[in-house]
Amino acid sequence: MPDNVKEYRIPRMRTVKEAAAEIKKLDANTAVTEWHIRQLAVQGVLPRVQAGKKLLINFDSLLEYLENPTAEKFRPKQQATRPGIRPIH
DSSP states (O other), rough: TTTTTTOOOOOOOOHHHHHHHHHHOOTTTOOOOOOHHHHHHHHTSSSSETTTTEEEHHHHHHHHHOOOOOOOSSSOOSSOOOOEEEEEE
């Protein structure tokens, strides 16, 4: 590859349901649920992207969190809010 061409690593973005299913494939006896994954995203522990009505998370970040949940990078960065709902003033 030429020196001036930048290589990009495409993030493995998954819906909450897809992420839970992939974890279930990796570990059939897992206790990690869709609800728990969704709460991690909603609380700001995991970064998230709202795509229409779907909540997308980076699957690799989820696995990293499950491996080391006390890491500094996983401290909530914002007030917990539900995606798509804004406060009424």
